[in-house]
Amino acid sequence: MSLAGSLGLPGWLAEPLWQRQWKKVVAEAKGTAMQGYYAAPQLAPDTPLGDVSIIALDFESDGLAEDAALLEVGWVTLRSGGIALSGARRRRIHVTKGLEAKAVTIHQITDSAAAEGAPEAEVLGELLEALNGAVVLAHFAQIEAQFLNTACQRQFGVPFLGRFICTKHLEEHWFPKVRAADGLRLGKLRAQYGLPWYRAHDGLTDAIACAELFLAQLARKDAPSLTLGDVLCPM
Amino acid sequence: MEVEEVRSFLAQFSPFGALEGAVLSYLSTKIHIRYFRSGSTLVEADAPNQLFSIVRSGAVELRIGGTELNHRLGEGQCFGYPSLLRGDRTRNQVVALEDTLVYQLDADDFLALHNEHQAVQDFFHSDETQRLRKAVEALRSDNEGKASQPMLGVPVRNLLRRTEVATGGPVMSIADCAAIMLEQNVSTLPICDHGRLVGIITDKDLRRRVVAKQLAYDRPVSEIMTLDPMTISGAEQALSAKLIMSRYDIHHLPVTNDAGAIIGVLSANDLLTRLGMNALHVVSEINAAADPAAVAQAAKKLTQVIVHLVDSGVDADHIARFVSAIGEAAHKRLIELAEAALGPPPIPYALVVFGSLARSEQAGGSDQDNGFILDDSYDEAQHGEYFAALAQRLCDGLNSAGYIYCPGDIMATNDKWRQPLKNWLARYRRWIETPDPDNVLNTTIFFDMRCVSGEAKLVDTLREQVLSWSKANRIFVSFIARAAATTRIPLGFFRNFLLEHDEQEGNALDLKHQAIAPLVDIGRVHALAAGLSPISTINRLSAACDADQISGEGSADLADCFEFVRETRFRHQARQIKAGKAPTNNLNPETLSSFEREHLKDAFRLIKTHLENISRRHAGGIS
Numbered sequence: 001m002s003l004a005g006s007l008g009l010p011g012w013l014a015e016p017l018w019q020r021q022w023k024k025v026v027a028e029a030k031g032t033a034m035q036g037y038y039a040a041p042q043l044a045p046d047t048p049l050g051d052v053s054i055i056a057l058d059f060e061s062d063g064l065a066e067d068a069a070l071l072e073v074g075w076v077t078l079r080s081g082g083i084a085l086s087g088a089r090r091r092r093i094h095v096t097k098g099l100e101a102k103a104v105t106i107h108q109i110t111d112s113a114a115a116e117g118a119p120e121a122e123v124l125g126e127l128l129e130a131l132n133g134a135v136v137l138a139h140f141a142q143i144e145a146q147f148l149n150t151a152c153q154r155q156f157g158v159p160f161l162g163r164f165i166c167t168k169h170l171e172e173h174w175f176p177k178v179r180a181a182d183g184l185r186l187g188k189l190r191a192q193y194g195l196p197w198y199r200a201h202d203g204l205t206d207a208i209a210c211a212e213l214f215l216a217q218l219a220r221k222d223a224p225s226l227t228l229g230d231v232l233c234p235m
Numbered sequence: 236m237e238v239e240e241v242r243s244f245l246a247q248f249s250p251f252g253a254l255e256g257a258v259l260s261y262l263s264t265k266i267h268i269r270y271f272r273s274g275s276t277l278v279e280a281d282a283p284n285q286l287f288s289i290v291r292s293g294a295v296e297l298r299i300g301g302t303e304l305n306h307r308l309g310e311g312q313c314f315g316y317p318s319l320l321r322g323d324r325t326r327n328q329v330v331a332l333e334d335t336l337v338y339q340l341d342a343d344d345f346l347a348l349h350n351e352h353q354a355v356q357d358f359f360h361s362d363e364t365q366r367l368r369k370a371v372e373a374l375r376s377d378n379e380g381k382a383s384q385p386m387l388g389v390p391v392r393n394l395l396r397r398t399e400v401a402t403g404g405p406v407m408s409i410a411d412c413a414a415i416m417l418e419q420n421v422s423t424l425p426i427c428d429h430g431r432l433v434g435i436i437t438d439k440d441l442r443r444r445v446v447a448k449q450l451a452y453d454r455p456v457s458e459i460m461t462l463d464p465m466t467i468s469g470a471e472q473a474l475s476a477k478l479i480m481s482r483y484d485i486h487h488l489p490v491t492n493d494a495g496a497i498i499g500v501l502s503a504n505d506l507l508t509r510l511g512m513n514a515l516h517v518v519s520e521i522n523a524a525a526d527p528a529a530v531a532q533a534a535k536k537l538t539q540v541i542v543h544l545v546d547s548g549v550d551a552d553h554i555a556r557f558v559s560a561i562g563e564a565a566h567k568r569l570i571e572l573a574e575a576a577l578g579p580p581p582i583p584y585a586l587v588v589f590g591s592l593a594r595s596e597q598a599g600g601s602d603q604d605n606g607f608i609l610d611d612s613y614d615e616a617q618h619g620e621y622f623a624a625l626a627q628r629l630c631d632g633l634n635s636a637g638y639i640y641c642p643g644d645i646m647a648t649n650d651k652w653r654q655p656l657k658n659w660l661a662r663y664r665r666w667i668e669t670p671d672p673d674n675v676l677n678t679t680i681f682f683d684m685r686c687v688s689g690e691a692k693l694v695d696t697l698r699e700q701v702l703s704w705s706k707a708n709r710i711f712v713s714f715i716a717r718a719a720a721t722t723r724i725p726l727g728f729f730r731n732f733l734l735e736h737d738e739q740e741g742n743a744l745d746l747k748h749q750a751i752a753p754l755v756d757i758g759r760v761h762a763l764a765a766g767l768s769p770i771s772t773i774n775r776l777s778a779a780c781d782a783d784q785i786s787g788e789g790s791a792d793l794a795d796c797f798e799f800v801r802e803t804r805f806r807h808q809a810r811q812i813k814a815g816k817a818p819t820n821n822l823n824p825e826t827l828s829s830f831e832r833e834h835l836k837d838a839f840r841l842i843k844t845h846l847e848n849i850s851r852r853h854a855g856g857i858s
Contacts, residue, residue, distance in 0.1 A: 082339070083268035088238050194334035195270075196292040198240055205240045208268070212336060215270035219334075222272070 015045060025161045033125060034158045040133035045229030052228050053134040054078040056211035058203045059147045069095045070151055073127060074203025076211055083211045090204035092117030121155040139186045139210045141166035141233050166233035167213045174221055189213055238263040248311035250358035265344045271331040278329035284318040287345035293335030298328040316359050319345055391476050391490050392469030395499035402427045402497060405457040409445055412436060412456045423487040423500045426460050432489055432497055434460030466491050469498055474549060476501055514540045514557035521564040527572060527632040534565045534636035538812045541599050545809035551801035552773060559595040565636050566687045573628035581618050583610040585689040589645060593685035594771045599808045599818030603638040604645045604680060606652035608693040613655040626653055659697050667704045670714040679715060682759055683770055706766030715763060716853035719756035720846045747820035750800040753842045754793060760849050772797055793845060796838045803831055
């Protein structure tokens with residue numbers, strides 16, 4: 001996780017810090033598989049939201065620990081006010097160590113199924129290509145950011161630095177109110193927006209679910225000239 | 236890469252459910268998902284459109300261009316395609332009624348899907364009338380899929396009891412032919428010359444043309460046979476055979492194969508046996524009834540006839556004709572019995588019926604609408620009592636037979652409707668030449684009239700005169716056109732009907748007044764405006780087309796629409812009868828299948844358009 005994120009700094013202070021960090025990691029990435037990702041130009045925070053390429057992302061893992069194994073990742077592209085399913089992907093990741101029983105029951109991914117997946121480096125490579133020049137969208141983005149960062153460190157020895165939009169964060173900040181303890185969960189929020197209930201809990205379905213929630217939040221916010229800076233989540 | 240959640244959603248709805256898994260998977264990758272807040276506009280009217288949309292969750296309202304009609308679409312329903320198929324601008328505005336998630340396809344992707352899959356084409360027919368036509372077909376094929384045999388729908392060849400057919404030749408003697416008939420135990424013998432059917436003889440011919448006339452049995456059969464008899468192809472439906480037999484009053488119909496060779500003879504009995512309980516049986520029973528009580532007993536089987544015909548997959552037009560045939564038979568037999576009791580009529584007169592029976596469009600639960608047109612030699616003092624008594628017997632008999640007394644008192648028992656021809660003429664003339672806008676609705680029924688018994692010429696004279704007056708009187712036509720156009724589909728109800736969430740009024744849809752009557756009105760306005768003689772709505776519409784009153788397309792669309800709403804009514808009535816209830820025209824919209832509901836909406840829209848057209852054309856645009 002980035003320094004700015006861990007400090008929870010406000011945007012006006014976080015931005016210059018983030019720029020310095022970015023420059024630093026670009027240098028670190030030279031000659032690694034992440035060089036391409038870090039070569040992409042940086043979007044200024046005042047870029048109109050409509051011009052931003054956004055990728056909604058969700059990992060399935062065998063836990064939330066720092067060293068949790070990633071089992072699957074799903075992502076989908078948001079473009080011109082909608083979700084384009086042509087950019088939808090769901091990739092299984094090959095895991096060698098035994099899976100934690102609890103996570104397995106949630107995600108319905110068994111050891112043998114996970115063993116069928118592609119090597120983590122390969123899946124990450126494909127994902128990084130999609131994320132090139134894009135902003136990541138997730139519900140509770142810190143977790144996905146942590147997963148991405150750990151995996152990139154593990155596979156390429158380079159941290160993952162990126163910009164994130166978090167639907168949970170947006171909900172809290174745009175529409176503050178007193179809520180139940182679990183009132184900010186993805187499913188609860190979706191129901192409030194009249195979004196359908198999804199049966200499956202795989203990486204792709206959850207990524208789409210999050211992307212739809214984001215569309216609903218934007219529609220409710222009804223602010224036509226939003227910029228990237230307006231929706232970014234301080235990490 | 237397929238998106239499982241999207242794919243499994245699509246598979247639940249027509250027409251996507253009919254597509255192969257691979258096609259659906261492909262389709263799922265072409266979709267864009269969008270979200271609209273309640274109240275926001277998804278599609279503007281009269282705007283370019285490049286998107287096909289499916290409601291994923293929530294609801295939208297189509298505001299139908301140029302009308303006050305709204306059409307609500309919920310989960311799994313589609314919009315935006317008519318403009319894509321036309322390659323034109325949109326007609327309707329689409330507004331989100333709730334927060335709505337939609338799946339969208341680009342025009343190119345939708346058109347490719349449409350072009351490659353018949354199921355998709357059928358479903359998204361570019362206009363609603365086409366969809367209606369498909370709907371009628373689907374209703375019927377749906378019926379055929381059920382356990383009850385579509386008895387009138389089976390090919391004639393399947394009804395033949397014999398696989399081999401005995402024939403005679405034209406040069407054979409009468410005696411030899413009779414011998415074959417005896418040996419084969421048949422009552423009919425086709426006569427063929429070199430394999431070609433040239434005539435037919437029946438038991439009845441032998442009695443009438445041979446024995447009774449003491450004709451020599453060694454004469455060639457060609458002298459007594461019926462020449463060039465009517466035939467039917469074995470591939471035709473039993474229903475067609477039935478209609479030919481009823482229309483031409485024949486009881487044996489030779490059946491041919493594709494090559495024109497005789498493969499059998501279909502008898503009316505074969506058909507009756509096959510149909511079991513059947514409309515014509517009831518007609519025969521009525522005709523043979525010895526007294527009004529027996530007429531009533533037979534006529535009460537009408538409800539079972541309706542169930543039977545609906546279950547047999549018979550189309551609404553034919554069901555209506557059978558139902559009308561029973562109604563007509565009851566009138567005829569009751570008046571015969573009344574005449575038998577009171578003695579022959581002192582002067583010529585006609586029993587005239589009005590409304591649905593006149594148009595041969597009767598359904599279950601009809602009341603009676605009748606009158607007597609008396610010859611102008613009528614003398615009140617001399618003949619009054621007789622006709623009053625005759626009318627009383629007729630109307631009482633009809634009431635007992637299930638054709639209840641007319642609530643509007645349009646019955647021969649009413650002095651007003653038991654008058655010499657000259658008075659009828661004077662009354663119609665007054666209606667036409669000095670129309671009363673408040674009363675015009677109450678008189679329209681009189682413009683559908685038919686003689687069921689007595690001197691048909693009295694009715695013909697009246698009808699011809701009425702048509703020539705109405706045709707020449709544009710003001711009268713404008714009045715009835717206006718009256719027709721004001722019998723609007725009640726929009727409040729319609730809206731309610733469409734808004735399924737809205738459960739406030741538990742009222743019913745009146746199929747007769749809200750769906751069928753407006754179509755009958757359209758046919759009648761055209762007939763009166765152009766002086767067209769047909770009485771049934773379908774025939775009026777086709778005559779209106781021949782007279783350039785409406786386009787061929789318009790005429791066909793209205794006919795399909797008429798078929799569909801009547802089919803819906805008969806199916807509804809059959810359901811009621813099966814549930815032990817009396818058939819009515821009132822339908823609880825909740826009992827409709829979503830299929831019927833969808834297409835009724837199409838029908839209403841079409842009716843509305845045509846009502847507006849006649850209003851523009853004949854009522855100077857005032858409605």
